[in-house]
Amino acid sequence: xxxxxxxxxxxxxxxxxxxxxxxxxxxxxxxxxxxxxxxxxxxxxxxxxxxxxxxxxxxxxxxxxxxxxxxxxxxxxxxxxxxxxxxxxxxxxxxxxxxxxxxxxxxxxxxxxxxxxxxxxxxxxxxxxxxxxxxxxxxxxxxxxxxxxxxxxxxxxxxxxxxxxxxxxxxxxxxxxxxxxxxxxxxxxxxxxxxxxxxxxxxxxxxxxxxxxxxxxxxxxxxxxxxxxxxxxxxxxxxxxxxxxxxxxxx
Amino acid sequence: xxxxxxxxxxxxxxxxxxxxxxxxxxxxxxxxxxxxxxxxxxxxxxxxxxxxxxxxxxxxxxxxxxxxxxxxxxxxxxxxxxxxxxxxxxxxxxxxxxxxxxxxxxxxxxxxxxxxxxxxxxxxxxxxxxxxxxxxxxxxxxxxxxxxxxxxxxxxxxxxxxxxxxxxxxxxxxxxxxxxxxxxxxxxxxxxxxxxxxxxxxxxxxxxxxxxxxx
Numbered sequence: 080x081x082x083x084x085x086x087x088x089x090x091x092x093x094x095x096x097x098x099x100x101x102x103x104x105x106x107x108x109x110x111x112x113x114x115x116x117x118x119x120x121x122x123x124x125x126x127x128x129x130x131x132x133x134x135x136x137x138x139x140x141x142x143x144x145x146x147x148x149x150x151x152x153x154x155x156x157x158x159x160x161x162x163x164x165x166x167x168x169x170x171x172x173x174x175x176x177x178x179x180x181x182x183x184x185x186x187x188x189x190x191x192x193x194x195x196x197x198x199x200x201x202x203x204x205x206x207x208x209x210x211x212x213x214x215x216x217x218x219x220x221x222x223x224x225x226x227x228x229x230x231x232x233x234x235x236x237x238x239x240x241x242x243x244x245x246x247x248x249x250x251x252x253x254x255x256x257x258x259x260x261x262x263x264x265x266x267x268x269x270x271x272x273x274x275x276x277x278x279x280x281x282x283x284x285x286x287x288x289x290x291x292x293x294x295x296x297x298x299x300x301x302x303x304x305x306x307x308x309x310x311x312x313x314x315x316x317x318x319x320x321x322x323x324x325x326x327x328x329x330x
Numbered sequence: 331x332x333x334x335x336x337x338x339x340x341x342x343x344x345x346x347x348x349x350x351x352x353x354x355x356x357x358x359x360x361x362x363x364x365x366x367x368x369x370x371x372x373x374x375x376x377x378x379x380x381x382x383x384x385x386x387x388x389x390x391x392x393x394x395x396x397x398x399x400x401x402x403x404x405x406x407x408x409x410x411x412x413x414x415x416x417x418x419x420x421x422x423x424x425x426x427x428x429x430x431x432x433x434x435x436x437x438x439x440x441x442x443x444x445x446x447x448x449x450x451x452x453x454x455x456x457x458x459x460x461x462x463x464x465x466x467x468x469x470x471x472x473x474x475x476x477x478x479x480x481x482x483x484x485x486x487x488x489x490x491x492x493x494x495x496x497x498x499x500x501x502x503x504x505x506x507x508x509x510x511x512x513x514x515x516x517x518x519x520x521x522x523x524x525x526x527x528x529x530x531x532x533x534x535x536x537x538x539x540x541x542x543x544x545x
Binding site: 088089090092093094097099124125127128129131132133134135136137138140141142143144145146148 | 351352354355358359362363365366367370371376377379380383384387388391462466467470471474485488489490495510511513514515517518520521524525
């Protein structure tokens with residue numbers, strides 16, 4: 080056999096064995112090897128190495144790796160996988176609550192923070208509104224305060240936080256001047272004068288005061304602040320309840 | 331397990347993307363052996379490989395909505411798996427105390443019993459036609475562990491899992507040229523390791539030193 084001045088590189092031989100060279104390169108390599116014992120031996124050594132690696136048995140499966148289905152962890156995984164789809168926020172089924180939890184699995188801490196802030200702001204508004212009502216700013220207010228303290232109000236069906244008392248829930252509006260201004264999730268309370276259960280908003284009896292259709296958002300009025308405060312506080316508490324501490328959902 | 335028809339696989343993937351875990355588990359059943367074997371051959375430890383494999387399937391389900399069919403599903407799974415292997419490997423390098431024990435004692439490999447064991451590979455020396463002995467398997471596995479993770483990854487994906495160069499490039503997020511060069515170096519280095527004490531190898535495995543030195 081003629082002695083060649085050049086030989087195929089390991090990379091060429093490796094690619095040749097995998098048929099990853101172009102047709103021309105494959106042909107060139109084959110032609111060279113037909114005449115070069117050294118390259119033939121090198122090719123054989125590489126081929127043998129490949130066969131040895133291929134002959135390694137497959138490692139036995141230690142167990143099945145299927146994902147569990149009916150656990151909070153799986154709900155976590157499942158909800159994360161469908162996180163792109165919109166999820167209804169107010170359904171109270173357990174599955175949906177889990178999905179809700181998952182949707183925020185990576186935002187839990189900031190959302191808890193935001194919920195806490197909302198609740199605190201709500202409390203400030205409640206305090207502000209309550210103090211304005213209680214303090215003798217004018218005759219109306221005093222009357223309002225005494226009336227509100229002495230009257231029970233029917234609590235709407237939506238479960239309010241435990242912190243809400245009848246006192247806080249009594250809208251100062253249960254009076255001649257204002258209409259009840261409860262949080263949006265709670266049905267408006269009736270005027271105390273009439274003691275009517277129910278949830279419809281009553282038209283104020285004093286013609287001099289005509290309130291906008293959404294009086295409970297009027298922050299310039301104490302009852303407005305109270306209402307907004309109740310709303311924010313409830314939203315904050317509900318959000319906090321629905322967002323468990325980070326780390327409690329295992330994956 | 332029978333190979334999944336492409337249509338069936340596409341349906342399972344679509345259902346998985348809708349959040350159907352049981353559909354995804356069908357995919358797990360088809361690919362778990364391939365994924366586990368890859369991870370095991372890369373990391374060398376059964377328990378760690380099991381943990382990483384489980385993590386890989388969890389990550390895959392979480393990211394299933396990102397799979398758009400630009401690569402084979404298996405390639406996509408193996409990409410996730412190798413990424414996790416690399417993450418684990420980097421953690422190990424930073425904390426050597428947690429590193430894995432070597433699979434076998436180097437000295438045991440060069441005992442006379444190994445020579446005898448190697449001789450059982452058959453008259454024509456074709457290992458493909460014979461079940462490798464435990465000792466030879468261990469020798470090869472140790473040789474794989476001697477490679478860098480990059481080299482071991484390409485040789486496992488190519489020679490153990492049978493991926494094409496294109497698929498390996500996708501799974502490792504590199505180029506064809508990189509795959510080609512890493513693979514050739516991995517094979518050459520492994521061959522060198524196996525021939526280190528070639529006087530212990532049966533004649534059919536021996537090479538002249540001239541060949542070994544020309545890499």
